[in-house]
Amino acid sequence: MPMLFFSFLAGIVTIYAAVGVALLLSFAGFLWVEKPLRLIYQLSLVTFLIAFILSLFHFTPEMPVNSFLIVEIIFLLSLIMARFSRSRMVSRLVKRENVIARNYLKETMRVVFQTQYGLLIHLLLVMGVLLLGGPGSGELHQPWILITAQAVLLVVILLESGRLHLLTRKLYKEEWLPVVTESGEVTGKVAKSITKDLKNRFMHPVVRVALIYRGKIYLREREAS
Numbered sequence: 001m002p003m004l005f006f007s008f009l010a011g012i013v014t015i016y017a018a019v020g021v022a023l024l025l026s027f028a029g030f031l032w033v034e035k036p037l038r039l040i041y042q043l044s045l046v047t048f049l050i051a052f053i054l055s056l057f058h059f060t061p062e063m064p065v066n067s068f069l070i071v072e073i074i075f076l077l078s079l080i081m082a083r084f085s086r087s088r089m090v091s092r093l094v095k096r097e098n099v100i101a102r103n104y105l106k107e108t109m110r111v112v113f114q115t116q117y118g119l120l121i122h123l124l125l126v127m128g129v130l131l132l133g134g135p136g137s138g139e140l141h142q143p144w145i146l147i148t149a150q151a152v153l154l155v156v157i158l159l160e161s162g163r164l165h166l167l168t169r170k171l172y173k174e175e176w177l178p179v180v181t182e183s184g185e186v187t188g189k190v191a192k193s194i195t196k197d198l199k200n201r202f203m204h205p206v207v208r209v210a211l212i213y214r215g216k217i218y219l220r221e222r223e224a225s
Contacts, residue, residue: 002026002044003075003115004153007068011146015067019055023048039108040115043082047075065145069126072119072149079116083109111160118152177204 002025009018026048029041051071059067086109126145175192179202190202211218 001040001153001157002029002048003072004150004157006048006071007146007150007153010064010068011143015059015064016055018064019048019051019059019067019071023052034104039082039105040111043075043078043112047071047078050074065142068146068149069123072123076116076119076123079112079119082112083116111156114156114159115153118156119149122149122152177202179203180205 002022005025006018006022009021012018013021022044026041026044030038030045033041048071051067051074054070055067059070086105125148171191176189177192177195178186179188179190180186181203184205195202195204209220
């Protein structure tokens with residue numbers, strides 16, 4: 001995530017270099033990541049474009065933490081705007097009947113939600129310490145501000161990575177049924193574990209085997225699932 005790299009670079013190199021690297025990472029992600037998964041990189045790209053412009057006029061190289069907080073606020077606002085636009089994006093995908101893109105959007109919005117609230121908690125923590133802390137706590141150049149932001153972003157990444165790992169393991173063990181049209185054309189597949197809850201939403205090919213022996217018909221009992 002470009003924001004995480006920026007938080008590390010802000011305390012090491014000049015703020016101009018940190019913004020430039022984060023901007024390049026955002027642009028690279030925007031170009032290379034598949035379109036349904038680009039949302040985070042799009043928001044990062046907008047954030048660091050604004051930050052790059054601000055760095056030319058407003059950022060102070062001697063106070064990187066101040067600059068980081070400004071970028072963090074811009075990124076947080078972009079996340080909030082993305083969540084407000086969620087309904088419009090979903091309705092657009094529904095009109096196109098793009099189920100896969102809609103699922104990708106749902107997963108991306110989960111990351112947006114986690115990142116938004118993580119950064120919001122971080123900013124509230126910083127504000128609380130600045131307002132209620134003791135002598136010297138009101139100084140914005142303290143390194144704990146960057147460290148806590150990095151911790152928040154790392155927790156979001158680890159949580160999402162762990163969830164995706166568990167989901168991948170579950171899907172690997174899943175049994176899949178082909179989805180067909182009335183003419184028998186295969187159009188996709190669906191997990192067997194959820195088909196019983198979908199009733200007659202999808203059509204699946206069915207193979208029935210009957211064993212006839214000495215005038216008797218032997219049928220296999222259908223599974224409960």
